[in-house]
Amino acid sequence: MSQSDAILDRLMSLHPKVIDLSLDRMHRLLTALGNPERQIPPVIHIAGTNGKGSTQAMIRAGLEAGGARVHAYTSPHLARFHERIRLAGTLIDEDVLAATLEECEAANGGEPVTFFEITTAAAFLAFSRVSADYTLLEVGLGGRLDCTNVIDTPRLTIITPVSIDHTQFLGDTLPQIAGEKAGILKRGVRCIVAPQADEALAVIEDRAARLPAPLSIAGQHWTVSRERDALVYQDENGLLDLPLPNLPGPHQIQNAGTALAALRDLGARPDQAVAAVTRAEWPARMQRLKSGPLVDAAGPQAELWLDGGHNPAGGQAVADTLATMPKRPTHLVCGMLNTKDVTGYMRPLARQADSLTAVAIPGEANTLPADVTADAARSVGLAATTAADCESAIRLIASNQPQCRILICGSLYLAGRVLRDNS
Numbered sequence: 001m002s003q004s005d006a007i008l009d010r011l012m013s014l015h016p017k018v019i020d021l022s023l024d025r026m027h028r029l030l031t032a033l034g035n036p037e038r039q040i041p042p043v044i045h046i047a048g049t050n051g052k053g054s055t056q057a058m059i060r061a062g063l064e065a066g067g068a069r070v071h072a073y074t075s076p077h078l079a080r081f082h083e084r085i086r087l088a089g090t091l092i093d094e095d096v097l098a099a100t101l102e103e104c105e106a107a108n109g110g111e112p113v114t115f116f117e118i119t120t121a122a123a124f125l126a127f128s129r130v131s132a133d134y135t136l137l138e139v140g141l142g143g144r145l146d147c148t149n150v151i152d153t154p155r156l157t158i159i160t161p162v163s164i165d166h167t168q169f170l171g172d173t174l175p176q177i178a179g180e181k182a183g184i185l186k187r188g189v190r191c192i193v194a195p196q197a198d199e200a201l202a203v204i205e206d207r208a209a210r211l212p213a214p215l216s217i218a219g220q221h222w223t224v225s226r227e228r229d230a231l232v233y234q235d236e237n238g239l240l241d242l243p244l245p246n247l248p249g250p251h252q253i254q255n256a257g258t259a260l261a262a263l264r265d266l267g268a269r270p271d272q273a274v275a276a277v278t279r280a281e282w283p284a285r286m287q288r289l290k291s292g293p294l295v296d297a298a299g300p301q302a303e304l305w306l307d308g309g310h311n312p313a314g315g316q317a318v319a320d321t322l323a324t325m326p327k328r329p330t331h332l333v334c335g336m337l338n339t340k341d342v343t344g345y346m347r348p349l350a351r352q353a354d355s356l357t358a359v360a361i362p363g364e365a366n367t368l369p370a371d372v373t374a375d376a377a378r379s380v381g382l383a384a385t386t387a388a389d390c391e392s393a394i395r396l397i398a399s400n401q402p403q404c405r406i407l408i409c410g411s412l413y414l415a416g417r418v419l420r421d422n423s
Contacts, residue, residue, distance in 0.1 A: 015112070041127070047157070047158070156190055191216070332349065340368075
């Protein structure tokens with residue numbers, strides 16, 4: 001165990017007995033640290049249900065192609081916590097991370113604080129000490145009361161597509177959830193709004209009108225579409241004819257449009273727009289695994305893919321992607337958390353997959369038992385069985401159908417475990 005892992009384990013013990021979405025603990029801790037959030041480079045604040053990470057990755061690729069130094073904060077991590085904090089383009093160093101976490105732990109003085117709050121404070125502290133041109137800041141949960149929402153005047157805000165998720169915290173209707181996401185809007189600060197359902201957009205527009213905050217809305221102020229083998233983006237500044245995104249899936253077209261709208265607002269050049277859609281890196285989003293023990297288990301004739309989507313919109317995005325791929329027998333290896341809408345996630349996938357093998361997520365307290373996941377799959381018409389782990393599932397599937405496509409899916413936590421095990 002690394003030094004930072006030991007500190008992170010200690011910080012978990014400070015977690016409040018009841019999670020109440022509030023900024024009070026965050027403000028207290030940041031004040032004790034000297035308010036580092038006021039000393040970081042201009043912030044691009046990103047909220048939404050799906051597409052935050054991909055959109056952020058594209059914006060970072062575009063900014064860095066223009067020579068900018070870019071901090072980035074995202075969650076959750078997949079294989080190592082260090083993935084969450086990128087300092088001027090580079091993942092945070094172990095020694096810097098450990099020292100920064102210890103400093104935050106000391107400043108907190110043993111008071112109750114959530115894991116996400118104290119690690120976000122550590123990110124702000126690290127960002128404040130390294131020179132950069134921009135800070136890409138991804139919301140953890142919701143927006144209005146998310147602990148990233150302590151930035152008074154960001155340079156730009158972004159709301160990616162809003163859908164139903166985290167209902168225990170954000171509400172169980174789309175307008176309620178959109179209201180929480182719209183909480184990142186700030187007076188006088190432009191917000192780039194990705195394609196939204198009408199009822200979500202109405203809430204965002206109402207919030208913006210009351211502040212007021214200018215909006216740049218998909219379908220009104222900018223458009224994006226695929227035309228044959230090109231991506232076409234248009235706004236009041238003109239048309240961009242670009243390559244298709246290197247991140248696979250039809251949903252990446254709208255993510256690219258959102259990123260391009262943000263980059264245009266930041267004054268990016270056309271070559272930066274090309275870099276945004278062709279150089280973005282974002283693991284576990286329809287990622288083809290090409291080497292490692294799990295690939296060996298699948299055998300030379302099978303394709304092995306990985307995706308961390310976990311809600312109904314994520315399931316639809318994966319299904320849409322599978323629909324565009326060359327026809328192959330397709331089998332899912334799926335593990336999910338018990339906090340998710342499992343049947344809602346699986347329903348669109350049932351039309352694209354031949355079977356599902358359910359697994360529990362190793363080391364995850366909130367994993368759904370494999371037999372429950374399998375029952376949910378059967379309820380939407382998917383033939384389902386269970387396996388002890390991903391490797392066992394992959395071996396069984398490939399032994400029965402060597403020339404198949406196997407997709408490991410259902411959770412970012414499962415995806416992270418797969419990336420660690422397959423490295």
